[in-house]
Amino acid sequence: MLVKNPRPxxxxxxxxxxxxxxxxxAASFVGTxxxxxxxxxxxxxxxxxxxxxxxxxxxxxxxGEIIDSQSKIRQIDQAYWAKEGV
Structure with missing residues (x-):
């Protein structure tokens, strides 16, 4: 007779x-x-x-600066906000 052993x-x-x-x-990755x-x-x-x-x-x-040392996003943003006066 075959005896079945239940899974733990x-x-x-x-x-x-x-x-x-x-x-x-996966949800954390998508949100990030x-x-x-x-x-x-x-x-x-x-x-x-x-x-x-x-x-x-x-x-x-x-x-961004570590990944791309030529990144100028910070300077562009600061110049834009200075021009806008904010």
Whole structure:
């Protein structure tokens, strides 16, 4: 007679935990990319960050300067805001 051995309960929890972790990680990646894209494409949003969260904007500028040493986004933004008087 063939005897069936039930799967251990921890395997079910392990699979669920891995799935939840994967979904949370994917959602975090999508959210982070969406914020980065908004900062990268909208000068008004960068101004909002400058006024309310200057450390976040500084990290954005430094990261851009590390990736591309020829990056002039900081200087362009500062010149634009100086010209606008804000």
């Amino acid at each position: 309960a921890y395997r079910k929890w392990l699979k669920r935990g891995a799935l939840i972790l994967f979904v949370v990680e 990319y969406a914020v980065w894209h908004k900062v990268n494409t909208e000068r008004d949003y960068r101004k909002y960050l400058r006024d309310n969260y200057p450390s976040v904007l500084e990290v954005y500028y430094r990261t």
